[in-house]
Amino acid sequence: MASDQAMLVYLGEEIGLPAHERVLKLLRLLQKEPPEWLRNLQPAYCSLMVTFDACRVEHAEVEATLRKFETRAITERPGIARRVEIPVCYGGELGPDLDDVAKAHGMNASDVIRIHASCTYQGYFLGFAPGFAYLGDLPEEIAMPRLETPRKKVPAGSVGIAGRQTAVYPFGTPGGWRLIGRTPVAIFRSDRKPMELVSMGDQVRFRAISREEFREMEPG
Amino acid sequence: MSLLEVESPGLLTTVQDLGRMGFGALGVSPSGAADPVALRLGNLLVGNEPGAAALELTLMGGSFVFPEGAVIALAGADFGATLNGQRVELWSPHAVPPGAKLILGPTRNFARCYLAIAGGIRVAPFLGSASTHLLSGLGGYEGRALRKGDVLELGTPEKKIRQRKISQTVLLSLKPRKVLRVTEGPQSDRFSEDTRQSFFRTTFRVSEESDRMGLRLEGPVLAAKSAGGMITEGVPLGAVQVTPSGQPIILFVEQQTTGGYPKIANVIGVDLHSLGQLRPRVEIRFEQTSLAVARSLWREQERLLNSPEQLFA
Numbered sequence: 001m002a003s004d005q006a007m008l009v010y011l012g013e014e015i016g017l018p019a020h021e022r023v024l025k026l027l028r029l030l031q032k033e034p035p036e037w038l039r040n041l042q043p044a045y046c047s048l049m050v051t052f053d054a055c056r057v058e059h060a061e062v063e064a065t066l067r068k069f070e071t072r073a074i075t076e077r078p079g080i081a082r083r084v085e086i087p088v089c090y091g092g093e094l095g096p097d098l099d100d101v102a103k104a105h106g107m108n109a110s111d112v113i114r115i116h117a118s119c120t121y122q123g124y125f126l127g128f129a130p131g132f133a134y135l136g137d138l139p140e141e142i143a144m145p146r147l148e149t150p151r152k153k154v155p156a157g158s159v160g161i162a163g164r165q166t167a168v169y170p171f172g173t174p175g176g177w178r179l180i181g182r183t184p185v186a187i188f189r190s191d192r193k194p195m196e197l198v199s200m201g202d203q204v205r206f207r208a209i210s211r212e213e214f215r216e217m218e219p220g
Numbered sequence: 221m222s223l224l225e226v227e228s229p230g231l232l233t234t235v236q237d238l239g240r241m242g243f244g245a246l247g248v249s250p251s252g253a254a255d256p257v258a259l260r261l262g263n264l265l266v267g268n269e270p271g272a273a274a275l276e277l278t279l280m281g282g283s284f285v286f287p288e289g290a291v292i293a294l295a296g297a298d299f300g301a302t303l304n305g306q307r308v309e310l311w312s313p314h315a316v317p318p319g320a321k322l323i324l325g326p327t328r329n330f331a332r333c334y335l336a337i338a339g340g341i342r343v344a345p346f347l348g349s350a351s352t353h354l355l356s357g358l359g360g361y362e363g364r365a366l367r368k369g370d371v372l373e374l375g376t377p378e379k380k381i382r383q384r385k386i387s388q389t390v391l392l393s394l395k396p397r398k399v400l401r402v403t404e405g406p407q408s409d410r411f412s413e414d415t416r417q418s419f420f421r422t423t424f425r426v427s428e429e430s431d432r433m434g435l436r437l438e439g440p441v442l443a444a445k446s447a448g449g450m451i452t453e454g455v456p457l458g459a460v461q462v463t464p465s466g467q468p469i470i471l472f473v474e475q476q477t478t479g480g481y482p483k484i485a486n487v488i489g490v491d492l493h494s495l496g497q498l499r500p501r502v503e504i505r506f507e508q509t510s511l512a513v514a515r516s517l518w519r520e521q522e523r524l525l526n527s528p529e530q531l532f533a
Contacts (some may be wrong), residue, residue, distance in 0.1 A: 001404055003456040003486035004514035015451060027245060040230065042244035042454030044478050048452025049244070054518050059511060078421075115259060127248040127478030130356045134452065134478075170247075171356045190249075190346050190358055196246055 005039075005054045007062050011080035012046040015103065019046040020124055024201050025076040029069055036061070039174070043125040043200060045134070063213050074131070079124075082202045086168060089214035090181035101144050113208055115142050116180065121166060123202035124193070131170040131188025133198035138164045149174030157182045159206070166206075168197075181206075184217035186214060222288040222374040224337065226366045230282030230324065235341055235360040235372070236334075238271035239473065240349035246456065249403070249475045251351040251359065252470070254496030255296050255332050255433060257394055260525055261386055262295030262336030265313045266533030267379035272340035275352035275366070277333045281324020285333070289318040290374060291338035291381050297330035297497060311386040313338075328489065328498035330396055339375035354432060355474055387533040390524065396497035401490075401509040405460060405483035406453075410444045418442070419484055422508055424468065428500040432474040435495060444482050452480040458487030458495065460506075472497060477525075488514035490521050 001148055002008045008212040011026065012019025029042050030050075040051035052062050092114045102109045121135035128134075144163045151174065154160070158169045160177025169175055170187035187197045198204055209217070226233075226298045236259065251258035254278055260270035268306065281299040286292075294301055294310045301308040301324045308314055309320070310333075316322065343361050352360025355359020361372060408416065418440055427436035442462050455461065459471045461481040470487060471479070473497060485506060487495060488489075498504065524530055 001403065001511060003458060004456070004511050004518065006456040008406055008453060008500070014408055024320045031245070040242050040244045040250070042455045042477050045451050045452075047453045049456065051241075051456065055522050056513055058515055125478070126245060128247060128476045129327065130246060130248045130353075130358065173355055186444075188356070196297075 001059060002035065002049055006049055006051040007059060007066070009048045009050060009155045010046060010067055011048065015045045015086050015124070017122065017185045019051040019203070021078055022073070023048050023125070025073040026070055027200070028079060029073045029076050032218045035065055042127065044126055044127060045089045053158055078201055082199065083196050083206045085199070086183050086185060086204060086206050087209055087217065088181040088183050089091045089209050089212070094214070095180040096184035098180040101142060101161070101180060104144060105142060107124050112142050112180065115139055116161070116166065117206045118207050119205070123198045123200055123204055125200050126196060126198075129171055129173050131168070132167060133196070133200075133202075134163055135198070136186070138166045140164070144178050146176040147178060150174055154179065155182065157187065158186065159183060184213070184214050184219070186219065199201070222286070222290060222339070223373055224290070224341070224372045225285040225287065226368060226370040226372070227283040227285055227321065228368055229366040229370070230277050232278035232413070233282055233366045234276050234352040234354065235273050235343055235350055236276040236352060237273045237350045239351045240347040240359070240434035240473070243347050244477050248347060249353070249473070250457070250475050251353040251432075251474050252349070253334065253351075255334070255362070255396075255493045257330070257493040257525065258296035258334045259336070260420050261311070261531070262293045262334045262342075263292035264528070264531065265311070265384070265386070266291050266336050266338040267335060267377060267381045268338065269342050274337065275339065277324060277335065277337040279331055279357050280326050280371045281333065283321055285314045285319065285321050289320065290316045292316055292322070295336060295338045297332045297333045298328045299324035299326065300328055311391065313381050313383060315316065327419045327499065328384050330498055331499045337374055338377035338381055339383055340374040342375050350436070361490055377469050384413060384532040392532055393522075394493075396494040398502065399507050400494065401488045401506045402460065402485035403488060403509060403511055403513070403514055405485045407450065407482035408484055410446060410482045411442065411462075411484050412445055414511055415442050416484070420508060421505045423505055426498050426500050426502045426504060430500060432472055434472050434475060435470040435498060437468045439468070439472070442468060442484065450480050450482055455479045455483065456486060457488060459483045460485040460487065489518040491513070513531055
C-alpha cells in the first residue's frame with residue numbers, strides 16, 4: 001500500500017532490463033485499457049504506482065484487477081524504442097563537478113567524457129520533474145554517489161550523474177546529482193510533440209560538443 | 221470580456237484549479253489548489269464548476285481591480301478582505317461593482333485564501349488544466365506567480381448566482397486540522413519501533429522552507445534502520461519521506477513524482493487539504509489510522525462536497 005488512494009506494484013528487485021520491460025508492458029496495457037477508477041500511473045525502475053478513485057474501488061479490488069493485467073501484459077509488445085542523441089558541452093562552468101569525478105577515479109576529465117559519451121543508455125522512466133528521464137546504466141568506472149548537500153538550484157539542461165544513473169535536468173530545480181555538462185537542447189517543451197525529448201523505453205546517447213557549438217545551439 | 225487587474229500580487233498568488241491528473245508517466249505531478257476543498261466551495265458559491273480556475277493567495281493578500289465588475293467568493297483562510305473599503309465575508313458570494321477594488325491583507329488564521337470569480341479565470345490549459353506548476357514554469361498565467369500589472373481574462377458566468385452561504389456545520393467538519401491522520405508508509409518497516417513511536421508522540425514544526433513541493437518539518441531526527449539501498453519509486457501525494465539527515469518532508473501538490481527516500485507514513489485523503497492551510501512555524505502531530513477508516517472518511521467527505529442541499533445554509 002502506498003497510501004489510502006494509491007498502490008505500489010513491485011515488478012522486480014533490481015534495476016535492469018527485465019524489471020524495466022515488465023513495468024513498461026504493464027504501463028502500456030493500463031494506458032491502452034484504463035479501468036474506470038484509474039487516476040494516475042507512475043512508473044519507476046522496478047515498480048508502478050497506481051492511483052485510484054477511492055470512491056469507486058478499494059485496495060483489494062485494485063490489486064485483483066492489476067494481477068489480471070499483469071498476466072496479460074506479459075504478451076504485450078513494449079513498443080518501438082526511439083534512438084535519441086543529446087549534445088552535451090562537458091566541464092567548465094557548465095559541468096562544475098566533472099573534475100571532482102575525474103579526480104575521484106584517478107583519471108582525466110577527458111576520460112570521463114569519453115566514457116560517458118560512449119554508452120547507449122536505457123530510458124528507464126520519467127519521474128521527479130516533467131521530462132526528467134532516468135538513464136542507465138552508467139559505467140561503474142565513473143559512477144559517483146550524490147552530493148552530500150544538494151544544490152538549491154541546478155540550471156536547466158544540466159547533465160548529472162548519481163550512482164549508476166545519468167540524467168538531464170529539464171528545469172531549474174533543486175538537485176543532488178553531480179553535474180558534468182550541459183545540453184543546449186530543451187528537454188521538455190509544452191509546445192512540442194511529444195513534449196519530452198526522451199520517452200520511457202528510448203535508447204539514449206550523449207555527444208560531446210564544443211563551447212562554440214553549445215552557444216550556437218542555445219535558444220535565444 | 222471581463223478582466224481582473226493585478227494592482228498588487230501579494231506574497232505568492234497563482235492561478236489554480238484541481239490540477240492535471242494522469243501524467244505521472246511524463247514526470248508531471250498534478251499540481252492544483254493546495255486546499256482543493258476551499259477551491260471547490262468557492263467555485264460553487266459563484267455558480268462555477270467546482271474545478272474552475274481561481275486565484276490561490278498565500279499568507280498575504282494583494283489588491284485586485286475588476287474594471288467591468290464581477291461576482292466573487294472568498295474561501296479558505298481569512299485575509300481580512302475589503303471591497304471598496306467594506307469588509308467582505310468569507311464563504312458567500314459578493315457582487316463587485318465595475319471598477320471596484322478588492323484588497324486582502326495578511327492572514328488571520330490559515331495559509332491560503334481562494335478568490336473564486338463567476339465564470340472562472342481564462343488561461344491556456346496545459347495538459348488539460350489551468351493550474352500553475354511553479355517549479356517548471358508550466359500552466360497557469362505564463363507559468364508563474366502573478367505580478368503587478370498583470371491582466372487576467374475572466375470567463376462568462378453561466379448561471380444566475382444565488383445568494384447563499386456555506387453552512388457553519390459544514391465549515392466546522394471541513395476545518396483544517398493540525399493533527400494529521402496517516403496510514404503506514406511503504407517503508408514503515410525501515411524504521412525501528414522506537415522511531416515510529418517517537419514519530420507519533422512528537423510535535424513537529426512546519427519549517428519556513430516549506431512550499432507547494434513539500435512541507436519540511438522540524439523535530440527530532442528520525443533515523444532509518446538501514447541507510448540507502450532503496451530503489452527510486454513513485455511517491456503519492458501526502459507521503460512523509462525521511463531524508464538521510466532524519467528530517468521528514470510531506471510531499472505536496474507540486475511534488476517530485478518519484479523519490480528514493482524511505483516513507484514512514486502517508487497523510488490520508490481527507491486531511492490533504494489541511495496541509496494547504498498549514499502556515500510556517502505551526503506545530504503539528506501525526507495520528508495513526510487504518511486504510512478502512514481513511515476510505516470511509518473520504519467517501520463521506522466526497523458525498524458532502526457533492527450534496528448542495530447539505531453544503532449551503
